[in-house]
Each structure stands twice: as structure tokens, then as C-alpha cells.
Amino acid sequence: MVPTGYSWLLLSAAFLSAGAEISITPEPAQPAEGDNLTLAVRGLPGELLAYNWYAGPTLSLAYLVASYIVSTGDETPGPAHTGREVVRPDGSLDIQGALMGHSGTYILQTLNRQFQTEVGYGHVQVYEMLAQPVVMANSTALVEHRDTLHLLCSSPSPVEVRWFFNGGALPIAVRLGVSPDGREITRRGIRREEAGAYQCEVRNPVSVSRSEPINLTVYYGPERVAILQDSTARTGCTIKVDFNTSLTLWCVSRSCPAPEYLWTLNGRALKNGQDHLNITSMTASQEGTYTCIVKNPKTLLSGSASVVVKLSGQDGGGCRGVQTVTLQGKTETLEVELQVALDLPPSHEDQRHVPEPEPGTG
Numbered sequence: 564m565v566p567t568g569y570s571w572l573l574l575s576a577a578f579l580s581a582g583a584e585i586s587i588t589p590e591p592a593q594p595a596e597g598d599n600l601t602l603a604v605r606g607l608p609g610e611l612l613a614y615n616w617y618a619g620p621t622l623s624l625a626y627l628v629a630s631y632i633v634s635t636g637d638e639t640p641g642p643a644h645t646g647r648e649v650v651r652p653d654g655s656l657d658i659q660g661a662l663m664g665h666s667g668t669y670i671l672q673t674l675n676r677q678f679q680t681e682v683g684y685g686h687v688q689v690y691e692m693l694a695q696p697v698v699m700a701n702s703t704a705l706v707e708h709r710d711t712l713h714l715l716c717s718s719p720s721p722v723e724v725r726w727f728f729n730g731g732a733l734p735i736a737v738r739l740g741v742s743p744d745g746r747e748i749t750r751r752g753i754r755r756e757e758a759g760a761y762q763c764e765v766r767n768p769v770s771v772s773r774s775e776p777i778n779l780t781v782y783y784g785p786e787r788v789a790i791l792q793d794s795t796a797r798t799g800c801t802i803k804v805d806f807n808t809s810l811t812l813w814c815v816s817r818s819c820p821a822p823e824y825l826w827t828l829n830g831r832a833l834k835n836g837q838d839h840l841n842i843t844s845m846t847a848s849q850e851g852t853y854t855c856i857v858k859n860p861k862t863l864l865s866g867s868a869s870v871v872v873k874l875s876g877q878d879g880g881g882c883r884g885v886q887t888v889t890l891q892g893k894t895e896t897l898e899v900e901l902q903v904a905l906d907l908p909p910s911h912e913d914q915r916h917v918p919e920p921e922p923g924t925g
């Protein structure tokens with residue numbers, strides 16, 4: 564049954580005069596869910612009999628929120644009343660605890676003593692308080708150059724999305740892979756320097772929320788495999804070791820994760836799966852070519868490096884022997900120098916190979 568308050572509006576439709584100066588402004592202008600919202604009305608002509616509020620694009624009964632009789636203050640709810648709307652004597656509409664569903668177009672219709680009507684239009688957008696978004700990745704452990712990073716920022720409503728890498732700006736190649744709506748990242752051929760913590764942040768006019776970081780690992784290598792003597796940076800084709808002394812060979816490489824190690828001596832595998840090899844007491848039986856083979860279990864790539872380990876001293880072999888032959892073909896002076904050098908520790912001998920500066924040509 565239609566309440567009596569509706570009857571006048573149906574009769575008065577013919578008197579509708581659009582384009583009035585009635586203004587309807589939401590206060591606050593950008594309300595959040597749960598806010599008390601007022602559709603404030605200004606520019607009403609005086610001496611009005613009644614107001615009708617509609618929540619919808621047309622003056623349809625289905626959109627009628629309430630009819631209000633000014634003289635008595637009687638308010639009659641309409642089909643579109645949600646239980647939260649109250650018409651004020653000045654014509655404004657209060658919405659207590661506004662919901663997302665209160666967003667949309669509102670129309671105020673007035674009736675004056677001459678039974679003429681006027682309408683004013685307003686629009687309100689109620690913004691949700693954004694929940695914390697979640698970054699979703701179909702994989703967070705990728706192989707460099709091979710795999711594609713795919714991230715999605717999950718958030719239910721249309722929002723502005725920003726991304727963070729280790730709390731700052733995205734690496735440029737990743738930034739180029741952000742989708743037009745900002746929600747997705749697609750980065751083909753991920754690089755190691757793009758490994759790190761990724762976060763997305765969503766914002767609307769009333770709230771901002773940042774996701775927990777998601778940690779991206781990028782596997783690479785092994786690269787630059789080398790064998791170092793002891794823990795120094797010294798390396799070379801041949802390492803000379805005194806009889807009965809110890810030596811540690813270190814196998815170094817650039818690899819993520821750390822590679823698996825295999826050592827061989829003259830092509831035969833040694834029982835050693837570590838990044839270093841100890842020769843505790845050097846003997847002739849331990850001379851030979853030591854090779855370190857590294858294999859990355861994630862990238863399935865491998866690499867190797869080799870050194871020749873020789874006894875120094877009494878046998879006169881190794882690089883020193885070769886040098887003797889070479890130098891003997893030259894002047895006697897050099898031969899003398901060499902005999903002196905043979906009595907020096909190997910490190911001193913090495914210094915003799917530093918090239919002398921070229922004399923200036925003036």
C-alpha cells in the first residue's frame with residue numbers, strides 16, 4: 564500500500580521544472596564506509612511544503628527514500644529507505660553509517676505552495692576502508708634469464724596500486740612490466756639484481772594499505788669458477804708446495820644457491836664435497852692436476868677450474884725447471900741470477916717475473 568505522502572509527487576510531475584539552482588553536496592566530500600554522511604542542500608526557495616528524496620537516477624517511486632512534510636516534520640520512508648536516512652527540516656539528508664551501497668545519484672524534489680516542483684541532483688561516492696592487499700606470485704624462486712616473474716596485487720575494489728621493491732622504487736625493467744591497471748607485473752628473463760622484497764600498496768581517497776613483502780629469489784651461476792690457494796686471492800696455473808707442508812685449495816664461484824662441489828685429482832674423483840680441499844702433508848703422490856667441478860642444483864649449470872700442484876725444492880721440476888731451460892739460452896748474467904733465485908722461497912722468485920718498465924724515449 565502506497566503511503567499518502569507519495570500522492571502529491573505523482574500528481575505534480577507535470578510541474579517539474581529542471582535546471583534549478585538547488586545544489587546537493589555530500590559532507591564529507593569523500594566519505595568512508597561507516598561515516599555519518601550528509602547530503603547538504605543549498606539554494607532552496609522559501610515557503611516549501613514538502614521534500615522527496617530519491618536514491619537513483621530518475622524520479623521513480625522505486626528510488627524514493629523518504630517524503631517529508633515541512634509543516635509537521637512528518638517523514639514517510641519510501642521503498643529505497645535503508646533505515647539509515649533521516650531528512651532534516653532544511654531539506655538535507657543525513658545518512659548514518661554510510662555503506663558502499665549508498666553511493667550513487669540522489670535527487671531532491673521540492674513542492675511549494677503553488678504545487679510546483681523543483682529538483683536538484685547530487686552524487687556521492689562512499690569509499691571502502693581498504694583491506695591489506697596480498698601480493699600473489701606463481702613462483703618466488705626463479706632462474707635468471709630463463710624464468711618470468713609474475714606478480715598480482717590482490718584487492719577487491721578499483722584502486723590506485725603502487726609497487727615497492729625493497730621499500731623503494733621498482734627496478735626499471737620490472738617497472739616496464741607493470742600492467743596498465745597497475746595490478747600485475749610480468750617480467751621476462753628475471754635478473755639477479757631484481758631479487759628482493761616486493762610489496763604492493765593500494766589507496767583510495769580515504770585509506771591506504773601496503774601488503775606484506777613477498778621475497779623473490781633469483782638463481783644464477785655458477786660463474787667465474789676459480790681455485791684459490793689458502794684464503795688469499797693468489798691464483799695461477801701452477802702451485803708449488805714444499806715437501807711435508809700443508810695446503811688448502813679453495814674453490815670459489817658466483818652462484819646462487821651455493822653450488823655442489825666435486826674435486827678430482829688427475830681426473831679421479833676425490834671424496835670431498837666441500838668448497839675447499841686440504842692437503843695436510845705434501846708428497847709426490849699428491850702432485851697433479853686438481854679440478855674443482857661446481858654444479859648449481861637449481862640452474863643445473865656447472866663449471867670447473869683446475870690448478871697443477873707440484874712439489875717445490877729438491878726435484879727441480881715444475882715451472883722453475885722450465886724457466887731454467889729458457890734462461891740458460893741467454894746470457895751468463897741471467898744464469899747467475901737464476902742460481903741465486905733458486906735458493907729463495909718461491910714467493911721471492913715470482914717477483915723476478917714482474918716486467919721492467921720500458922725506458923722512456925725522451
Ligand SMILES: *[C@@H]1O[C@H](CO)[C@@H](O)[C@H](O)[C@H]1NC(C)=O
Pocket residue numbers: 597598599659660
Ligand atoms: C554517527 O552518528 C551517531 C549518532 O549521532 C554517533 O553515535 C556515531 O558515533 C557517529 N559516527 C561517526 C563515525 O561519526
Ligand SMILES: *[C@@H]1O[C@H](CO)[C@@H](O)[C@H](O)[C@H]1NC(C)=O
Pocket residue numbers: 701702713
Ligand atoms: C605464472 O602466471 C602466468 C600468468 O598467469 C602464466 O603465464 C605462467 O605460466 C605462470 N607460471 C607458472 C610457473 O605457473
Ligand SMILES: *[C@@H]1O[C@H](CO)[C@@H](O)[C@H](O)[C@H]1NC(C)=O
Pocket residue numbers: 760776777778
Ligand atoms: C622476507 O625476508 C625478510 C628479511 O629477510 C623476512 O623478515 C621476511 O619474513 C621474509 N618474508 C617471507 C614471506 O618469507
Ligand SMILES: *[C@@H]1O[C@H](CO)[C@@H](O)[C@H](O)[C@H]1NC(C)=O
Pocket residue numbers: 807
Ligand atoms: C713432516 O713434518 C712434521 C712436523 O712438521 C714432522 O714431525 C715430520 O717428521 C715431517 N715428516 C717428514 C717425512 O719429513
Ligand SMILES: *[C@@H]1O[C@H](CO)[C@@H](O)[C@H](O)[C@H]1NC(C)=O
Pocket residue numbers: 811837839840841
Ligand atoms: C681443512 O683444514 C681446515 C683448517 O686448517 C679445517 O677447518 C677444515 O675442516 C679442513 N677441511 C677438511 C675437509 O678436512
